[in-house]
Amino acid sequence: MKNLISLFYTNLFLTRRLLAGLIACIVFFLFRFFFEWLGLLPELFFGALMLLAMLDALLLYRTRNGVFARRQAPERLSNGDDNELAVYIENFYPFGIQAGIIDEIPHQFQKRDVWFKTSITSRQHKLISYVLKPLKRGEYDFGMIRVFVHSPLGLLSRRYNFAEQEVLPVYPSFLQMRQYELMAISNRLNEMGIKKIRRLGNSMEFEQIKTYVPGDDYRNINWKASARQGSLMTNNYTDEKSQQVYCIIDKSRAMKMPFEGLSLLDYAINASLVLSNVALLKQDKAGIITIAEKTGAIIPADRKPAHINKILEVLYKEKTRYLETNMEMLYTTVRRVIKQRSLVVLFTNYESLSSLNRHLPFLKRIASHHLLLVVFFENTELKKLSQEPAKDVEGIYIKTIAEKFAYDKKLIVKELAKHGIQSILTSPQNLTINTVNRYLELKARQRI
Structure with a gap:
């Protein structure tokens, strides 16, 4: 009692x-x-x-268990994407109710206004959907669901507590990966901003002999097969397969800089996941290497069916280190792990020519054995400052400094090109599109 x-x-x-x-x-x-x-x-x-x-x-x-509620959530959340969750609520009262629902979401979101109001008729149920956008990988603790019920009189409110505590992991952006995957399968990557690259020459990978149709290259006509069939037949070629694509992710302090809530490391991880998946869809082999003051995770290039899940699990655990990148260690690791000529995509960040010059000798050595693509980031905040009109002497000073940093970024691109090293200077939000574009371009031009 x-x-x-x-x-x-x-x-x-x-x-x-x-x-x-x-x-x-x-x-x-x-x-x-x-x-x-x-x-x-x-x-x-x-x-x-x-x-x-x-x-x-x-x-x-008078009704012991008047309502029932539970959270409907996926097994894992996608970092940097809108993830849809829902609260299912059912009314067992013999009358309609007004309900206020609090879902105790993880503290990482810093949201204190997840409050839903709804009305439910007797013996009915509702599904209340909402969206969460995590900005950091790791485990997120969800608490209880609390439901405050009002009868038609509306003078008192009864609280129900539902023990829906659960821990959901936040993985690299697998939703973005699936989106690119669907577009790649249906040959609609151009809708994502992927350019169509004109293939120069023929690849060496023969696929089949097919009937000639207007528009086919007449230089590929197979005259012997045409004579046997009594109609024009042409050789059909496809992109070379089983080429190795390695994503090297710098996780030093240079990648800690945030942009719209996500760190540059998380942008690089999301782009690496998408690029690896697109490479696997193109029948190439994908591998991962992470580096800071010492070598981190190493996943040798492969194209097995479960390989992308292995990459996803490894990238989920990677964290930023706070020391300088050991480029000598990176060169040693590349020479030890990558045995054949491959496309090596290095995700890093350079803010000045001096920081590039410290790494340049090792980048040149890697480029002598592999096709090296260095991907680094624009400082979008400084770019905005350089485009704003100066209103006073201090504004002129700030604008000049911002333009100086932006000019240094362009000098870095030219310095890399002078040594035969491919590069991409991109804003964080365009990282994935620009990286996949360059991979498809290099593949179409038979540079790998």
């Missing part, structure tokens, strides 16, 4: 409607000191209000 009373008090709350009624009672009692003709009206009003409150409590508590 004691537990029942405690449960009653801890889960029963006054609503604004009842509080307004109590305030009205206090006003009536005060007025009676000045207007005696009110008589027993304040007591009658207060008594009626208490009777209605007791009736409301009876309505709310």
Whole structure:
């Protein structure tokens, strides 16, 4: 009995409607000191209000389990993407209710306004959807679901607590990966911003002999097969397969810089995941190497069916280090792990020519054995400053410094090109598109 009373008090709350009624009672009692003709009206009003409150409590508590709620969430969340979750709620009361729902989302989102209001008729259910966008990989702790129920009288509110605590991991952007995958399968990558690259010459990978149709290259006509068939036949070639594509991710302090909530490391990880998946769809082999002051994860290039899941699991655990990148260690690792000529995509960041010059000797050595593509980032905040008009002397100074940093980025591109090293200077939001574009271009031009 004691537990029942405690449960009653801890889960029963006054609503604004009842509080307004109590305030009205206090006003009536005060007025009676000045207007005696009110008589027993304040007591009658207060008594009626208490009777209605007791009736409301009876309505709310006569059904032991009046509502049921649970969270519907995926097994894992995608970093940097809008993830859809939902709260399922069902009403077992014999009357319609008004419900307020609080879903205790993880503290990483820093949101305190996840409050949903809805009305549900008797013996019906509803699904309330909402969206969360995580900006950091790792484990996210979801708490309880709390439902506050009002009867049609609306004087009291009964709270239900549902123990829906669960931990959801936030993985690199697999939703973005699937989006590119679907577009690649249906040959609609141009809708994602992927350019169509004109193939120069023929690849060495013969696929089949097929019937000639207008538009086919007449230089590929197979005259012997045409003579046997009595109609024009042509050789059909396809892109070379089983070429190795390695994504090297720099996870030093240079990649800690944030952009729209995500760090540059997370942008590089998301782009590496998409590029690896596109390479596998093109029948190439994909591999991963992470580096900071020491070598991190190494996944040798392969194209097995479960290989992309292996890459996803490894990238999920990678974290930023706070020391300088050991380029000598990177060169040694590349020579040890990558045995044949491959496309090596290095995701890093350079803010000045001096930082590039420290790494350049090792980049030149890697480029002598492989096709090296260095991907680094524009400083979008400085770019905005350089484009804004200066209003005073301080503004002129800031604008000049911003333009100097932007010019240094362009000098880095020219310096890499001077040594025969491919490069991409991109904003973080365009990283994935620009990287996949360059991979397809290099493949079409038979540079790998």
